[in-house]
Amino acid sequence: MEVAILFHTSTLDPAAKERLDHDGHVLLPGLLTDEACASLTQALGHIASLMPGDPNYPPNHYAAQHDEYLARLIADPQMLELARSALGGSIRYDHCFTLNRPGGNGGANWHSHAYAEEDESLGFMRIFFYVNGFRRGDGNLKVVPGSHLFRDAQVQATSDEDLMTGWMKGRRHPLSGEPLKIEELEAPAGSVALMWTHAAHAVNSRLEGSDTRWCVVYGYRNPGAASPARRITPEFENRFEGAQDLMPLY
Ligand SMILES: O=C(O)CCC(=O)C(=O)O
Numbered sequence: 625m626e627v628a629i630l631f632h633t634s635t636l637d638p639a640a641k642e643r644l645d646h647d648g649h650v651l652l653p654g655l656l657t658d659e660a661c662a663s664l665t666q667a668l669g670h671i672a673s674l675m676p677g678d679p680n681y682p683p684n685h686y687a688a689q690h691d692e693y694l695a696r697l698i699a700d701p702q703m704l705e706l707a708r709s710a711l712g713g714s715i716r717y718d719h720c721f722t723l724n725r726p727g728g729n730g731g732a733n734w735h736s737h738a739y740a741e742e743d744e745s746l747g748f749m750r751i752f753f754y755v756n757g758f759r760r761g762d763g764n765l766k767v768v769p770g771s772h773l774f775r776d777a778q779v780q781a782t783s784d785e786d787l788m789t790g791w792m793k794g795r796r797h798p799l800s801g802e803p804l805k806i807e808e809l810e811a812p813a814g815s816v817a818l819m820w821t822h823a824a825h826a827v828n829s830r831l832e833g834s835d836t837r838w839c840v841v842y843g844y845r846n847p848g849a850a851s852p853a854r855r856i857t858p859e860f861e862n863r864f865e866g867a868q869d870l871m872p873l874y
């Protein structure tokens with residue numbers, strides 16, 4: 625299979641890296657090429673057609689194992705360059721989830737994700753492909769800049785108000801000293817978002833009548849700790865060709 629160029633550029637420039645580390649996320653508008661968007665739309669539609677599937681290995685949580693194009697992206701040289709420009713040289717692949725949200729989808733409550741809470745030298749990066757983007761108020765991602773620096777795997781709230789009166793209350797951005805605040809993102813088609821795993825985030829409902837928001841996330845991390853997010857079957861770990869070094873837990 626011929627795989628087209630994925631990104632227009634695959635290095636995170638110093639300003640983008642600075643924003644990523646300061647805010648916990650960075651949005652890279654229009655990074656995906658049109659060819660990649662076309663292949664991704666097809667692949668994400670393919671995963672949607674396999675749902676719900678095996679409850680133990682649901683296709684959306686093992687997406688790369690169910691689609692050849694998504695599998696190839698795990699070790700795509702541009703993908704690895706982007707992941708390494710955030711994480712440094714030593715990385716492992718962790719998971720590939722589809723996050724397709726059709727019209728009327730309920731979004732996601734506020735949460736963060738776990739990895740190596742006690743060891744700041746170990747990072748976990750999520751790389752989201754927002755193939756057809758999103759507008760504010762319609763399946764958009766929301767974030768709290770600075771929240772990743774608390775390395776709290778337990779952030780939870782069912783509404784913005786809950787988060788503001790709960791987890792956010794009294795907390796300040798550890799670097800700027802400003803009170804934490806919620807930011808609603810907007811992403812044009814072809815956008816990629818990078819996010820450190822401990823960042824507080826949520827997703828607004830997709831409006832009834834909106835088309836499906838096509839999205840896939842790839843997780844990469846520095847090896848060194850157990851990963852509760854990891855979704856790789858033993859068969860895939862052993863048979864994946866071209867990325868053997870990326871697949872082990874440690
Ligand atoms: O659907 C999204 O945009 C983000 C979903 C999410 O919270 C995640 O994958 O960790």
Ligand SMILES: [Fe+2]
Binds near residue numbers: 736737
């Ligand atoms: Fe999440």
